[in-house]
Amino acid sequence: MSMAGSQKKDGTMRFLIRSFIGLFLFSIVVFGTLGIYMSRKSEKAVYKIGEIYMSGMNEQMSRHFENVIKLRFNQVSGIVSVVSAEHNGKEELYEELVYRAERLTIWRCAPPREILKRSADS
Numbered sequence: 001m002s003m004a005g006s007q008k009k010d011g012t013m014r015f016l017i018r019s020f021i022g023l024f025l026f027s028i029v030v031f032g033t034l035g036i037y038m039s040r041k042s043e044k045a046v047y048k049i050g051e052i053y054m055s056g057m058n059e060q061m062s063r064h065f066e067n068v069i070k071l072r073f074n075q076v077s078g079i080v081s082v083v084s085a086e087h088n089g090k091e092e093l094y095e096e097l098v099y100r101a102e103r104l105t106i107w108r109c110a111p112p113r114e115i116l117k118r119s120a121d122s
Contacts, residue, residue, distance in 0.1 A: 075104055 079100040083093065 079104065 079097065083096045083100060
């Protein structure tokens with residue numbers, strides 16, 4: 001009976017070891033597949049979030065640029081409307097425009113005299 005009991009224990013032990021190995025391999029496959037799936041989903045989500053963010057930034061930058069341009073045109077329009085066309089000479093009109101532009105400080109990239117001189121030369 002001891003041999004039969006010993007064989008029964010060995011059979012049960014082999015079954016448990018094989019079951020454990022099978023369960024372990026099954027877990028590796030399931031978690032590996034789950035990891036790949038979640039990685040792909042995560043990548044798509046990050047791409048979508050980046051796309052939404054960049055779209056919003058593009059829209060915001062466009063509106064900002066548009067508002068700055070409108071502001072500058074309004075300032076230039078204000079200068080032109082204040083300067084009378086009654087000035088006799090081109091030089092006198094030029095000096096008046098430069099003076100008004102300097103007073104508004106709208107020219108940040110170069111002094112108004114340089115900008116107006118370049119446009120008068122061309």
